[in-house]
Amino acid sequence: xxxxxxxxxxxxxxxxxxxxxxxxxxxxxxxxxxxxxxxxxxxxxxxxxxxxxxxxxxxxxxxxxxxxxxxxxxxxxxxxxxxxxxxxxxxxxxxxxxxxxxxxxxxxxxxxxxxxxxxxxxxxxxxxxxxxxxxxxxxxxxxxxxxxxxxxxxxxxxxxxxxxxxxxxxxxxxxxxxxxxxxxxxxxxxxxxxxxxxxxxxxxxxxxxxxxxxxxxx
Amino acid sequence: xxxxxxxxxxxxxxxxxxxxxxxxxxxxxxxxxxxxxxxxxxxxxxxxxxxxxxxxxxxxxxxxxxxxxxxxxxxxxxxxxxxxxxxxxxxxxxxxxxxxxxxxxxxxxxxxxxxxxxxxxxxxxxxxxxxxxxxxxxxxxxxxxxxxxxxxxxxxxxxxxxxxxxxxxxxxxxxxxxxxxxxxxxxxxxxxxxxxxxxxxxxxxxxxxxxxxxxxxxxxxxxxxxxxx
Numbered sequence: 374x375x376x377x378x379x380x381x382x383x384x385x386x387x388x389x390x391x392x393x394x395x396x397x398x399x400x401x402x403x404x405x406x407x408x409x410x411x412x413x414x415x416x417x418x419x420x421x422x423x424x425x426x427x428x429x430x431x432x433x434x435x436x437x438x439x440x441x442x443x444x445x446x447x448x449x450x451x452x453x454x455x456x457x458x459x460x461x462x463x464x465x466x467x468x469x470x471x472x473x474x475x476x477x478x479x480x481x482x483x484x485x486x487x488x489x490x491x492x493x494x495x496x497x498x499x500x501x502x503x504x505x506x507x508x509x510x511x512x513x514x515x516x517x518x519x520x521x522x523x524x525x526x527x528x529x530x531x532x533x534x535x536x537x538x539x540x541x542x543x544x545x546x547x548x549x550x551x552x553x554x555x556x557x558x559x560x561x562x563x564x565x566x567x568x569x570x571x572x573x574x575x576x577x578x579x580x581x582x583x584x585x586x587x588x589x590x591x
Numbered sequence: 592x593x594x595x596x597x598x599x600x601x602x603x604x605x606x607x608x609x610x611x612x613x614x615x616x617x618x619x620x621x622x623x624x625x626x627x628x629x630x631x632x633x634x635x636x637x638x639x640x641x642x643x644x645x646x647x648x649x650x651x652x653x654x655x656x657x658x659x660x661x662x663x664x665x666x667x668x669x670x671x672x673x674x675x676x677x678x679x680x681x682x683x684x685x686x687x688x689x690x691x692x693x694x695x696x697x698x699x700x701x702x703x704x705x706x707x708x709x710x711x712x713x714x715x716x717x718x719x720x721x722x723x724x725x726x727x728x729x730x731x732x733x734x735x736x737x738x739x740x741x742x743x744x745x746x747x748x749x750x751x752x753x754x755x756x757x758x759x760x761x762x763x764x765x766x767x768x769x770x771x772x773x774x775x776x777x778x779x780x781x782x783x784x785x786x787x788x789x790x791x792x793x794x795x796x797x798x799x800x801x802x803x804x805x806x807x808x809x810x811x812x813x814x815x816x817x818x819x820x
Contacts, residue, residue, distance in 0.1 A: 438684060441820055464686035472677025476609075478616040483609070488678070490605040491685040491692075494598055516616070 389415045390451070391540060391571050392437070397446035399432055406432055410446070412588055416539070419562050419572045419582050424590030430575040431471065433590065434544045437573065438468045464492060467538035469546055473529035477518040481509055481528035484517065489535050503534040507557065523549040533561050541565060543574045599687045603695045606682075610699035613672075620668040621703045628661035628708055632715045643720035650719035651729065651780035655773050658708055658733065659740065663762050665704035666744040669696065670752045670815065679752075683819060689812035697738075697745050697808065705737030721780075728783040728793070732776040735796040742807035743768050749814035772799065 392414040399406045406429030414420050422430050435441040437448060439455060439462075448455055450462050475484050482500055489495040504513050507527040517525050526549045533541060541562075547555055559582055562572050566584035574580075614621055635653045636646055673679040682692055712733055713726045721729065747764040751757045779792035 440680060440683065443820070460686045463684055466684060468680065468684055470677055470680055472675070472680070474677035474681040476613060476672065476676055476678055478613055479609070483612060487605050487609040488681050490598075491602050491681060491687065494601055 391416050392573075393447075393449040393452070394437075395447045395449075397433075397436070397444060397448070399429060399436065399444045401429070401432065401443075407590055410590075414540075414571050414573060416569050416571055417566050417584060419566050419574065419580070419585050420588055421580060421585055422573065422575045422588045422590060423577070428590040430590060431544055434468070434470070434542050434573065434575060438466060438542055439463075440468075465539045466542065467492070467532060467536045467540070468542045468544075469529055469532070470544045473526055475517050475525050475529050477525075478516055480514045480516055481520075481531070482513045484528060485531055485535070488532060492536065492538065495535055499535050500531070503531040504528070506534050507531045508554070521549075523551060523554060526550060527554060530558060530561070533565070539570045541570065541572045541574075543572065545575055547576045547578050599691060602685060602687045603691045606692050606695035607699050610696055611702065614668075614699065614703040617668070620665065621707070624661045624665035624704055625707050625711075627664055628657050629711065629715065631657040631660060632719070636719065646720040647722065647784075650716060650721040651725070651777045651784075653719060654712055654715055654729065654733075655736075655776050658712075658737065659766065659769055659773060661708060662704065662737065662740045662744060663765065665700070666741075666748050666761060666765070667757075669700050669745055669748045671748075674752045674818070679815065679819060683816060689815075690808045693745070693749075693808040693811045693815070694804070697741050697811070700745070701738045701741040705741055709733045709737055722784060725780050725783045728789045729780050731793060732779045732789070732796060735793065735800050736772045736776045739772050739796070739800050739803045740765075740769055742803040742811075745811045746807055746814055749811045749818060751818075752815070753818035772796065775799075 390413050394410060394412050394414075397410040398408045410433075412420070422433060424430050432441060436444050439459070450458065450465075455462050474488055475481075479487075481504055482497070485500045485503070486495065486497075489500070501513065504510065507530055509524060509527055509531070512520060512524060517528060520528070526546070530546060546558060550558060555578065559580055562574065562580075563582050563584065565572055566582065632653060635649065639645065639649070670679060673682065683689065685692060709730060712729055716726055716729055717723075744761075744765050747761050747768075750764070751760055754760070775792045775796050779789040779796070782789045782792065
């Protein structure tokens with residue numbers, strides 16, 4: 374078993390595997406979504422999960438985050454079961470799902486102030502800089518119901534820029550983005566991989582990221 | 592460790608602030624239950640009798656039951672929109688204890704839905720011809736009782752937030768659990784009217800409040816996890 378602290382991106386060869394999934398089995402409404410699913414997610418990699426509609430991509434992402442517990446098999450975080458080190462796992466995890474976690478009545482700044490401080494302390498300068506980077510300059514204080522779906526998505530993705538989390542789990546983050554937004558997000562994902570973090574992402578886009586590996590479901 | 596505690600309190604405060612901000616921006620959610628409360632109480636003198644003797648007798652009960660009904664109306668806003676926009680998932684994935692985050696949401700809910708009702712209750716008590724010596728007891732009992740209703744209601748909302756059509760299920764779960772508060776709340780006011788000390792009933796309510804504060808957020812948190820699953 375590993376003894377390294379999971380928080381730091383260690384350089385030792387032994388602890389390169391961030392997430393190890395073994396023999397994962399999930400059934401939904403008497404239909405097997407996946408069985409005997411094995412994969413590793415090492416540090417510094419972007420893992421793209423692919424599959425036809427209904428093949429359980431979202432379910433897999435939610436299982437990995439601990440939002441869904443109807444599965445069998447083992448999921449290890451740096452060599453230990455996730456339940457044994459929940460606090461450290463959750464502070465290293467950033468999840469953005471289909472429902473992006475942006476309240477429509479609040480502005481992007483107010484949304485980020487809350488969703489970021491659930492993980493760590495965050496300053497307004499950081500938030501402003503992140504919103505500028507995702508192209509929401511000028512919309513910082515507008516209520517999110519006045520923004521388009523793509524802009525709301527961007528407001529949610531601004532968390533990626535602020536977050537020091539080492540594992541990002543992103544469920545269809547590209548859906549509402551325009552081509553500029555897609556390029557921007559690819560760049561952000563690449564940067565995360567190059568600084569030793571990892572990303573799990575479901576999408577049907579073909580991504581142009583060097584550190585990419587593919588996982589096919591169903 | 593201390594650093595972790597600081598960030599937990601920061602997350603608690605951020606959640607409290609956010610919910611107050613949302614309530615402030617969605618004024619309907621605050622104003623509607625409050626107006627409902629005032630209107631329901633006003634209907635009793637019209638429907639039963641404007642005679643002060645009769646009204647005095649039922650005043651405490653009328654106010655307490657109306658508070659219960661109004662709190663039912665306001666409960667739904669507690670987790671509903673968070674569930675729909677995905678904020679609830681972010682809340683559940685926080686490394687901080689869910690207990691404090693849920694407690695922050697409950698406190699904010701009470702501040703915008705319970706507290707205004709408590710503050711306006713002497714006015715309605717006056718309208719129902721409740722003798723003025725009982726105002727203090729009424730306000731105190733509501734001050735202890737309304738947070739309990741927010742905390743208990745929170746469990747029921749958390750359990751039902753994932754259901755498509757909830758209809759009356761919320762009231763069916765919550766109202767029976769609120770019966771003890773109703774009993775002690777009205778008895779406290781009644782005993783003041785009979786020139787007895789209401790302290791016994793009020794301290795029982797204080798005990799119920801302490802138990803709810805320490806246990807209900809745990810139950811709400813567990814229920815939220817089930818609903819999101």
